[in-house]
Amino acid sequence: MYYRDTYAKIDCDAIAHNLSLLKKQSSKALIAVLKANAYGHNDYWTAKTAMESGCCMVAVSSLDEALSLRKQGFYDQILILGHIRPQDIPIAIEQHVSVSVISAEWLNQVVACCSDLRKLIFHIKVDTGMNRIGLKKIEDVHRAIDLILDHNGIPEGIFTHYACADSESKEMCEQQFYTFKEIISACKYPFKWMHAENSAALLSYEDTLTNAARCGLAMYGISPVKSDLDLHPALSLFTHITCVKRIKKEYVGYGAAFQAKEDCIIATLPIGYADGFLRTNQGRFLYCSHEWIEVVGRVCMDQCMVKLPYMLPVGTPVEIISKHCPVTQMAKDLNTIPYEILCILSDRIPRKIYYHQQEVAIINNRLHDQNP
Missing domain, CATH: 2.40.37.10 (Lyase, Ornithine Decarboxylase; Chain A, domain 1)
Incomplete structure (x- = not known):
């Protein structure tokens, strides 16, 4: 119910339509990005639609956003892309929420706070040029894998984020891609998921290394780059x-x-x-x-x-x-x-x-x- 004559209409069928087009665009598994209440569209219904449309998991920005979905009855895999306080790791374990390794210091604090990380899924963030969060050195990635395994955690994924995927020039994407590829090759670890592409990269720069892509804006029907896809705004x-x-x-x-x-x-x-x-x-x-x-x-x-x-x-x-x-x-x-x-x-x-x-x-x- 509402009592003021202003409202937003959210078309979940449009989201499903867009995801079907994105799946045809790429052979990779899709991770539905639901940050900021699914870009204002409502987290729960977008998550429900995404999983029914074949996405492998959803991603949010924080533990608060993950818990919002859990409290609404969403039980599929949720990956936190941003920072979670080390002392809150037990909540992530209890709620079966996957977390991102954002720095070597952060992971050290996590294992200091919680020595048993049993069943906690980690995706290791690699900073290839965004200079926001993530590990830059290969030795830090190696050590992160070892620390997670030594404390019974699961290093399920590794990912990076393109800084200029919406630019006509793909020079920056190329640089970041090859940096990411070198790190993964040096790791020699069988990650289940490797992901780098956001919506812009998914539509204009498909790499040959990763097996998953993070779809955000395009899922909601808006292309961040020139595209012939018949996306429907939701x-x-x-x-x-x-x-x-x-x-x-x-x-x-x-x-x-x-x-x-x-x-x-x-x-x-x-x-x-x-x-x-x-x-x-x-x-x-x-x-x-x-x-x-x-x-x-x-x-x-x-x-x-x-x-x-x-x-x-x-x-x-x-x-x-x-x-x-x-x-x-x-x-x-x-x-x-x-x-x-x-x-x-x-x-x-x-x-x-x-x-x-x-x-x-x-x-x-x-x-x-x-x-x-």
């Missing part, structure tokens, strides 16, 4: 007109940032920057009743104002992200990337989940409500 964002008034040559909004040059019609929408609809949307156009309507005045915390071409009734729906207003265009207008637009959509916005062409749930985290 998230749409709608609001509704709550107030309409005629004004003369008056100011609108905070700071009197907009002044009507003539008599016009102003409508108010119940969405603002606290929902992730940023102040920089001022001056952009939304889609309503087959018309483009301009956001005028400064976007407020909870509301914004638009200029209508003619009188429309309260309750008229307005498209913010849709086939008419793609998130890629919004990102371009705001000089950012689609990832950021999707991830900042607040949990104030309920998610209507559509699965097998039916509405199956309304997720409203503010009401702790996940009922159909």
